[in-house]
Amino acid sequence: xxxxxxxxxxxxxxxxxxxxxxxxxxxxxxxxxxxxxxxxxxxxxxxxxxxxxxxxxxxxxxxxxxxxxxxxxxxxxxxxxxxxxxxxxxxxxxxxxxxxxxxxxxxxxxxxxxxxxxxxxxxxxxxxxxxxxxxxxxxxxxxxxxxxxxxxxxxxxxxxxxxxxxxxxxxxxxxxxxxxxxxxxxxxxxxxxxxxxxxxxxxxxxxxxxxxxxxxxxxxxxxxxxxxxxxxxxxxxxxxxxxxxxxxxxxxxxxxxxxxxxxxxxxxxxxxxxxxxxxxxxxxxxxxxxxxxxxxxxxxxxxxxxxxxxxxxxxxxxxxxxxxxxxxxxxxxxxxxxxxxxxxxxxxxxxxxxxxxxxxxxxxxx
Amino acid sequence: xxxxxxxxxxxxxxxxxxxxxxxxxxxxxxxxxxxxxxxxxxxxxxxxxxxxxxxxxxxxxxxxxxxxxxxxxxxxxxxxxxxxxxxxxxxxxxxxxxxxxxxxxxxxxxxxxxxxxxxxxxxxxxxxxxxxxxxxxxxxxxxxxxxxxxxxxxxxxxxxxxxxxxxxxxxxxxxxxxxxxxxxxxxxxxxxxxxxxxxxxxxxxxxxxxxxxxxxxxxxxxxxxxxxxxxxxxxxxxxxxxxxxxxxxxxxxxxxxxxxxxxxxxxxxxxxxxxxxxxxxxxxxxxxxxxxxxxxxxxxxxxxxxxxxxxxxxxxxxxxxxxxxxxxxxxxxxxxxxxxxxxxxxxxxxxxxxxxxxxxxxxxxx
Numbered sequence: 001x002x003x004x005x006x007x008x009x010x011x012x013x014x015x016x017x018x019x020x021x022x023x024x025x026x027x028x029x030x031x032x033x034x035x036x037x038x039x040x041x042x043x044x045x046x047x048x049x050x051x052x053x054x055x056x057x058x059x060x061x062x063x064x065x066x067x068x069x070x071x072x073x074x075x076x077x078x079x080x081x082x083x084x085x086x087x088x089x090x091x092x093x094x095x096x097x098x099x100x101x102x103x104x105x106x107x108x109x110x111x112x113x114x115x116x117x118x119x120x121x122x123x124x125x126x127x128x129x130x131x132x133x134x135x136x137x138x139x140x141x142x143x144x145x146x147x148x149x150x151x152x153x154x155x156x157x158x159x160x161x162x163x164x165x166x167x168x169x170x171x172x173x174x175x176x177x178x179x180x181x182x183x184x185x186x187x188x189x190x191x192x193x194x195x196x197x198x199x200x201x202x203x204x205x206x207x208x209x210x211x212x213x214x215x216x217x218x219x220x221x222x223x224x225x226x227x228x229x230x231x232x233x234x235x236x237x238x239x240x241x242x243x244x245x246x247x248x249x250x251x252x253x254x255x256x257x258x259x260x261x262x263x264x265x266x267x268x269x270x271x272x273x274x275x276x277x278x279x280x281x282x283x284x285x286x287x288x289x290x291x292x293x294x295x296x297x298x299x300x301x302x303x304x305x306x307x308x309x310x311x312x313x314x315x316x317x318x319x320x321x322x323x324x325x326x327x328x329x330x331x332x333x334x335x336x337x338x339x340x341x342x343x344x345x346x347x348x349x350x351x352x353x354x355x356x357x358x359x360x361x362x363x364x365x366x
Numbered sequence: 367x368x369x370x371x372x373x374x375x376x377x378x379x380x381x382x383x384x385x386x387x388x389x390x391x392x393x394x395x396x397x398x399x400x401x402x403x404x405x406x407x408x409x410x411x412x413x414x415x416x417x418x419x420x421x422x423x424x425x426x427x428x429x430x431x432x433x434x435x436x437x438x439x440x441x442x443x444x445x446x447x448x449x450x451x452x453x454x455x456x457x458x459x460x461x462x463x464x465x466x467x468x469x470x471x472x473x474x475x476x477x478x479x480x481x482x483x484x485x486x487x488x489x490x491x492x493x494x495x496x497x498x499x500x501x502x503x504x505x506x507x508x509x510x511x512x513x514x515x516x517x518x519x520x521x522x523x524x525x526x527x528x529x530x531x532x533x534x535x536x537x538x539x540x541x542x543x544x545x546x547x548x549x550x551x552x553x554x555x556x557x558x559x560x561x562x563x564x565x566x567x568x569x570x571x572x573x574x575x576x577x578x579x580x581x582x583x584x585x586x587x588x589x590x591x592x593x594x595x596x597x598x599x600x601x602x603x604x605x606x607x608x609x610x611x612x613x614x615x616x617x618x619x620x621x622x623x624x625x626x627x628x629x630x631x632x633x634x635x636x637x638x639x640x641x642x643x644x645x646x647x648x649x650x651x652x653x654x655x656x657x658x659x660x661x662x663x664x665x666x667x668x669x670x671x672x673x674x675x676x677x678x679x680x681x682x683x684x685x686x687x688x689x690x691x692x693x694x695x696x697x698x699x700x701x702x703x704x705x706x707x708x709x710x711x712x713x714x715x716x717x718x719x720x721x722x723x724x725x726x727x728x729x730x731x732x
Contacts, residue, residue, distance in 0.1 A: 126570055133507035141499035180546040189566040193559030200555040204492050
């Protein structure tokens with residue numbers, strides 16, 4: 001235990017300032033970025049972010065740092081090298097081996113990192129707690145250390161992508177960036193840990209680190225074991241659609257592109273050491289959601305909507321917890337100019353269409 | 367991200383109940399324990415706890431699980447095997463290698479774990495963030511997983527020893543078990559992560575896990591790089607006594623035996639999934655503390671007290687943060703019957719005496 005610690009701490013080094021009171025308006029100066037590195041850039045959220053940056057930030061280069069679980073490529077990144085010559089690179093390595101990441105950050109002009117790499121619980125169950133600690137906490141520490149070693153003070157921006165899952169459950173009201181952390185599961189605890197570690201790097205070293213916390217995300221390229229794609233595929237195969245418990249648990253949904261616009265705003269305009277909540281005020285019970293996905297899938301497949309909805313089958317409760325999660329993005333709206341713009345019905349239709357029909361890249365929803 | 371999680375979660379499985387409203391009074395039934403394993407039992411806090419248990423819980427066996435940093439023994443454990451035949455065992459292994467810990471918990475009737483193993487910042491500076499994540503987070507996950515694999519539901523008790531450092535700084539008022547986590551440093555973030563992980567094991571798996579959070583601890587066998595021993599040794603050597611900044615930063619102090627009685631109370635009487643604050647309402651500025659240690663050391667050494675105090679030398683601020691930390695132990699007092707009993711002057715004199723004079727084991731202060 002340290003006992004002598006009188007220093008009020010290094011100050012934030014970004015030009016924007018880390019004083020919440022001064023962080024107003026979306027018209028603040030934008031941080032200039034030329035080379036973005038995305039850990040976990042082969043995943044659903046990171047990969048969609050990479051596509052968005054290549055499309056909407058034409059002056060930036062993008063490096064994806066992702067082991068891809070040993071695979072050579074992944075659909076969300078297919079064709080990007082050819083479509084954007086000299087602007088896209090894939091480095092297939094593990095974040096927990098920090099040496100090459102450090103060299104990359106130092107020698108190649110990377111001035112922003114979006115840390116999207118994380119181990120998530122896949123499918124049912126709560127997953128392996130040790131692997132969450134290893135990938136989500138030790139991995140985050142390794143990436144933060146690489147950035148600290150590579151960047152001179154004030155030189156780079158580090159954004160950690162987090163989730164409202166760290167707040168636990170909330171019977172009423174909305175989570176904000178000031179809600180206390182109360183994670184229910186080892187996975188959520190590991191994400192909370194990565195958040196705290198990221199923010200401590202600002203407090204301790206003055207690094208320009210930021211955290212975004214999102215609601216549930218949906219959109220194209222989402223893994224087929226996640227709720228929306230799995231329901232769509234089960235409708236296609238005319239299999240029962242499991243709804244656990246009463247289906248009354250509530251979640252809040254945001255399209256991946258709305259989410260990722262918020263990430264870019266935080267990176268370019270956010271205050272160092274700050275937390276930005278990203279959501280679309282789109283709360284639904286799980287039963288309502290499964291019904292919508294079933295009907296949407298039926299329309300795309302040319303099936304009868306009533307018949308698709310009749311596939312719903314209630315199943316016993318699972319080993320899990322949070323009755324309700326919902327989030328208020330007001331701080332990101334007022335301070336960053338963030339606004340979720342994609343209507344759920346439109347976003348859902350595009351996501352389900354991409355899941356069900358092998359159409360290549362999805363349409364961009366604006 | 368898991369999306370379907372309707373289960374309200376397994377209930378606590380201890381006989382005491384995890385409902386805060388029902389957790390009143392120190393007269394509650396005490397959890398029967400026969401074999402306690404202490405990770406980090408070769409350290410200052412864990413080692414003093416082992417000595418206390420061998421002395422005050424004569425029916426218990428104690429296993430220390432501690433790599434001892436590669437050493438064969440450590441002063442705090444010296445002589446315990448001989449003094450308590452058949453009751454004490456030392457297993458020199460690393461907690462991050464969980465296999466042997468799991469076998470030990472399963473095959474040897476261990477029914478309680480105090481997880482005291484942690485990497486602390488040593489001396490000045492904030493230390494190595496990756497090693498904090500590895501030892502404090504991944505290590506805690508490994509010990510929790512070993513316990514979960516070894517114990518049938520409701521069979522064991524797991525207590526994680528944490529610190530008020532996870533709350534950050536507090537200009538006025540006191541931290542309680544309900545204060546939000548706001549760690550300033552990578553070390554503090556890693557301890558906060560271990561707390562959340564421990565509590566998530568109760569919420570997710572129904573394990574009887576508890577957390578204690580302490581103020582600054584002092585007492586015999588403390589490492590010579592910590593504040594009180596280092597000041598005592600510098601007085602002995604007539605070296606300057608560094609006080610960083612203005613010396614006005616405030617910390618709250620508790621004797622290690624008072625702390626460890628609180629840990630035993632939490633283990634035996636505490637509610638599953640609960641957090642117990644341990645402190646002695648003993649707040650001091652660092653300058654006040656260094657003065658007291660200087661005068662106390664001088665008395666023991668037969669030096670002039672004024673001359674010892676004159677060794678104080680103000681030094682530039684260090685890379686550190688929290689202006690004030692102080693904690694309210696009221697919840698532990700009312701729910702566990704906890705009470706810090708060792709007057710600071712008495713505890714300090716014994717700690718300094720043990721540091722300065724090679725007297726073997728310190729006297730027990732009651």
